[in-house]
Amino acid sequence: MPSVVMSIMQGPLCGALATMLLYGVICMQTFRYWQAYEHDMKILKYLVVSICILETVHTALTVYAVEFYLIMHFGDVTNLAYAVWGMPASYVIGFIIAYAVNLCFIWRILQLSQKRWIAICFVILATIRCGFGLANCSLSFYYPMWKVFRQHVFPTMVVGWVLSAVVDSAIAFTLCLYLRKRRTGMNQTDSILNRLLLYSINTGAVTSFCAILVVVMFLSLPNNLAFIGFVQVQSKFYAISFLASLNTRKRPGTTKQTAPSAVEGVALSFMPDISTFETSHQQSLHLPPIEVRKSVVMNIYGDDLDTGMDSTVHGSEC
Known part of the structure; x- marks a missing residue:
């Protein structure tokens, strides 16, 4: 019995704890944004509010799924063989957040490169990747038993997460490439660009690494749900990277006016x-x-x- 509980719940529990920690970072970044950039465009404000609300719901569903197994049905081993509805629902929200953040970064690539074909290719890849994720989540509602679910989603699961790693890496690489071209030699401007470069590299590296770990865990541990922990935290990394890139900008009204000697x-x-x-x-x-x-x-x-x-x-x- 302990081995069954460990193999089923260890990954989701660790993922839920990491999710709550990263949710605190998201709340801090959102609060900082509303303090510093209250005059931003309305569409950007709506996007920040939407991501914050979705992340709140995502965290609540993640906690509910862990509570369902470890508290509400404590000691009931039969329930461990089935997926509670909160898990796939939280994954749907995670894929929506990832897709929205990808579109924001693709829009920035379009503004930097002025090449529509690059943006169109990335949009197509991101849409296909999101489609694979939503399809896998919908199948978990029809096949709640873990063994049956694994048999039906094995090919789409592997293809979807490999595509996720490829898309995130390609977007981060392209964004870094065009940000480097915008360097002007001025210290203040280049420092902002360097921070954006750092966030872009970290975003692509972390999310791609999570996607690779999901595939590795899914293939190497067929009787274990360790891969779920990385699925849960990936959406948080997307939201944090998006909010951090907004908060990296120079705050309005902070331009210094000095008389050089x-x-x-x-x-x-x-x-x-x-x-x-x-x-x-x-x-x-x-x-x-x-x-x-x-x-x-x-x-x-x-x-x-x-x-x-x-x-x-x-x-x-x-």
């Missing part, structure tokens, strides 16, 4: 002292203050980089 060896310290200005009302002319403002704007949606140097000269006569 010199540009190309020419001093620009022409700003008169305020105290001198107040005590010299009898003078007929004052040196005009020069204010040099340098702004760097990065549009995360299209990843367009706009750099500009504005010089404003203010003069006054007494």
Whole structure:
């Protein structure tokens, strides 16, 4: 009996614990987004809210599935042979979240490359991958017994998760390739691009690694549900990567306006002292203050980089 419980519930239990941990990270990222980017487009706000709600439901269903086996039906070995409805329902939500995040990254690739055929190919692959996942989830409703389910979904399970690893790796690689081309040599802009590159690499590596582990566990452990743990946490990695990429942007209103001391060896310290200005009302002319403002704007949606140097000269006569 202990060996049966361990082989069936060890993977889902570990996956549920990791899911709750990552759900806390998602809540933190969502709160940070709403604090810093309240003026974003409505469609982006709706997407963030939708992902947060779906992740909440996904976490609740994952906890319910573990509670069903280990608390509500504790000691009932017969129930371990069947999948409770909460498991496939949570997987459906996970595939929907993964598909939405993939489409967001594909849209960014389109804006960076301006090549529609690349985006269309990725959309087709992501749609096929999502179709395989939803098909496997629907079959688990018709074949709730684990052994019967495994016999019917064996080919689609392997193909779907291999395709998942390929799609995630290809999207991350393409995104990194075009982000590198957008480097300008400016420290502030390149630091933002480097963070986006890091998130893109981590996203593709982590989600692809999870997909590979699902296939390996599914093939090597036919009487074990260890692969379910990696299925449960994968959607959380998609949501975290999406929210982190949004929070990487420069916050509105944080552009610093400073007057540099010199540009190309020419001093620009022409700003008169305020105290001198107040005590010299009898003078007929004052040196005009020069204010040099340098702004760097990065549009995360299209990843367009706009750099500009504005010089404003203010003069006054007494």
